[in-house]
Amino acid sequence: MCQGAVNTVRLLQLTRATLFEDAKEYGATALIEEGWTCDIFRRGKDTYEVVVRYSAIMAKASKAGPATPVAIREARGVPGMMTILRVVPE
Numbered sequence: 833m834c835q836g837a838v839n840t841v842r843l844l845q846l847t848r849a850t851l852f853e854d855a856k857e858y859g860a861t862a863l864i865e866e867g868w869t870c871d872i873f874r875r876g877k878d879t880y881e882v883v884v885r886y887s888a889i890m891a892k893a894s895k896a897g898p899a900t901p902v903a904i905r906e907a908r909g910v911p912g913m914m915t916i917l918r919v920v921p922e
Contacts, residue, residue: 833875833879833880833881833882833916833917833918834879834880834882834914834915834916834917835878835879835880835914835915835917836878836912836913836914836915837878837880837909837910837911837912837913837914838872838880838882838909838910838914839909839914840870840872840882840907840908840909841904841907841909842914843870843882843884844868844870844884844886844901844904844907845900845901847868847884847886847901848863848866848886848888848900848901850921851863851886851888855888855890858890859892860890860891860892861891861892861893861896862890862891862892862893862896862897863888863889863890863891863897864888864889864891864897865887865888865889866886866887866888866901866902867886867887867888867902867903868884868885868886868887868901868902868903869883869884869885870882870883870884870885870907871883872909872910878912879917880910886901
């Protein structure tokens with residue numbers, strides 16, 4: 833749940849970073865075949881419910897891969913100053 837705006841790029845970065853940290857616990861050094869969706873629902877005057885689904889396959893690689901979400905240029909949000917009110921992991 834966000835208030836004021838939705839910075840989709842930042843939410844994707846945070847989601848990918850969390851997923852990668854979890855993958856490292858299993859010995860992975862990279863994420864491959866990454867993909868994401870982001871749905872934004874207006875829940876009040878300036879309150880938004882945001883559902884980010886990020887998928888990837890854990891892998892071991894000899895070189896580090898990119899540290900940014902795939903297709904990040906495709907991300908669209910709601911302009912303004914975003915405040916994250918609540919995070920509900922699946």
